[in-house]
Amino acid sequence: MISIENVTYRYKKGKDILKEINLTIPEKETVVIMGKNGSGKSTLGKLISGIIKPKKGKILMDDLDMADAKNKEAIRKKIGIVFQNPENQIIFNHVADEVSFALRGLEEKEIEQRIESSLEKVHMKDKSKEDLYELSLGQKQRVVIAEVLAKQPKYIVFDEPTTMIDSKGKEEIYHIVEELKKEGYTIVYITNVAEEMLLADRIIILHEGQIAEEIKREDLWNRFDVWKQYDMKVPMVVELLQKLREQGIEIDLQDYSLDELVKKLKEKILV
Secondary structure, eight states: EEEEEEEEEOOOOOEEEEEEEEEEEEETOOOEEEETTTHHOOOOOOHHHHHSSOEEEEEEETEETTTGGGGGHHHHHHHEOOOOOOGGOOOBBBBHHHHHHTTTTTTTTHHHHHHHHHHHHOGGGGGSSSSSSGOHHHHHHHHHHHHHHTTSSSEEEEEEETTOHHHHHHHHHHHHHHHHHTTEEEEEEEEEEEGGGOOOOOEEHHHHHHHHEEEEEEGGGGGGGHHHHOOOOOHHHHHHHHHHHHHOOOOOOGGGGGHHHHHHHHHHOOO
């Protein structure tokens, strides 16, 4: 479990970008964090992943204080982060070398097993011998995710991972996140893309550095006022489901993944 207690963060010579944040993220939950640019989304992601430390308050990961230097190594093994631009995270030219970067110190057989397993999870097993410069940006992002997975973390932060990727690449990332959810990873997913909130078990809306709303996925039906209040788009799928609901056709958001919702919509529309 990740526990964020009264956390405030301020950049040098600036105002507070986050103010008195209190948030608990249970194990195996997927939390989507949304908000306008400047609301503090990415800063919160960096705090959760341990890249920066709060100016006030504390963050506990499995009861380990992330600000305590003696916990640094244990926390590093528990969490990984994926940023917007994969090219900013990639160091090596070769796929297998990149994925194995964080595995130094392990036996060769263990390294090989982890490389194979993590690339399989991101549907890139056949690319293990490829040069990274030959891959698309979406494929590079999947390699970065594989590198994170190779560490076998418990928690993963995705910081707007589809921003620079085409629609096909976005769909691949969504599939991967859905599969990781099923495997029991705890996921913090930061985004401005309306459709991506459907990956969540719970949606957190940040506004001017504070948590403005917490919404469970199944409650999206009843919270259209929130999107208007914060000038945010409603996922097209939710709008379509609402119109079907008005016609007496019920599809429960809680019961389906994003892919399954699209399939259900097709079934209902084509009947």
